[in-house]
Amino acid sequence: MEPGEWEGPVGAKWAREWRRTDRSFAGLTDRLLGHARSEPVFSALDIGCGAGELSLALGRSHTHAEVLGIDISEDLIAAARSRAINSPNVRFEVADAAVWNSDEFTPDLLLSRHGVMFFPEPTAAFANLRQSAAPSARLIFSCFRSVDDNPWATGLTELLPAGLFQPPQSMVPGPFAFADKDAVTAMLVEAGWSDIEFEKVDFAYIAGTGEDAVADAKSYFLSIGPAARAAAGMAEGVRAAFSKRLDGFIESHLDGDLVALLAGAWIVTARASPST
Numbered sequence: 001m002e003p004g005e006w007e008g009p010v011g012a013k014w015a016r017e018w019r020r021t022d023r024s025f026a027g028l029t030d031r032l033l034g035h036a037r038s039e040p041v042f043s044a045l046d047i048g049c050g051a052g053e054l055s056l057a058l059g060r061s062h063t064h065a066e067v068l069g070i071d072i073s074e075d076l077i078a079a080a081r082s083r084a085i086n087s088p089n090v091r092f093e094v095a096d097a098a099v100w101n102s103d104e105f106t107p108d109l110l111l112s113r114h115g116v117m118f119f120p121e122p123t124a125a126f127a128n129l130r131q132s133a134a135p136s137a138r139l140i141f142s143c144f145r146s147v148d149d150n151p152w153a154t155g156l157t158e159l160l161p162a163g164l165f166q167p168p169q170s171m172v173p174g175p176f177a178f179a180d181k182d183a184v185t186a187m188l189v190e191a192g193w194s195d196i197e198f199e200k201v202d203f204a205y206i207a208g209t210g211e212d213a214v215a216d217a218k219s220y221f222l223s224i225g226p227a228a229r230a231a232a233g234m235a236e237g238v239r240a241a242f243s244k245r246l247d248g249f250i251e252s253h254l255d256g257d258l259v260a261l262l263a264g265a266w267i268v269t270a271r272a273s274p275s276t
Contacts, residue, residue: 011073013224018051018079020220027203028142028265029113033057035140035269036111041065045107047097047129047141048115052080052090058111059090068105070095071115098125101132108134112141117177126191130272139193139270143178145200149264152205156227159245161238165226175226181266193270201265208250208259217250217259
């Protein structure tokens, strides 16, 4: 996936799917917010805010704070704004965090749920964020660990015909770009961040719920994620065979009215290094 695709149909698709996306990350969201709430917050920047889940939750618990969510997708920002009608301390802007800055807003907290792995030049992007932040500002973000630590992803990609899935590369924009904590640490240090720590988090990736949780999960996986694009480009017969394999995979993870798969993430925390 190219970073710029978020500004077009990819962003539009995620905007339509925000409810199921928030559901899938619910366990991780709570952990992120716990870190955010561990110290006072006066001004928070939500990087790659998507449809605004983190921004809105933080705004509800910190009514005195100003919360700004930014994303490059106009569709996602429109979805976020529609949810913020009763959140006067939360606002959303279409902006690229890699070059964002403001003379009127200096965040003491920079937060992101899986919104930082698509920067074409991550060192420059995080250096810009460091320069835009308050002294000693906190940085907290989540990202996937390796594909092997994410059975939801390996399970889906193993269903694809040979050659349709390319293993991710470290620091190359994509969902698993920040899996290598040594590479991420080196990048953050170069960008002006210190006190860097990684918390290993395993959580339940909720793919489907309700009376027909299997159908719910299947439509979700065919809408966004590692299998969606590959499936869309398959010939009819190949797609039919893949669909049957997908049904079996999802059914093997059905528990009552819930389809849940194991996911593995890092929660990365850091502080803005003193300016030199």
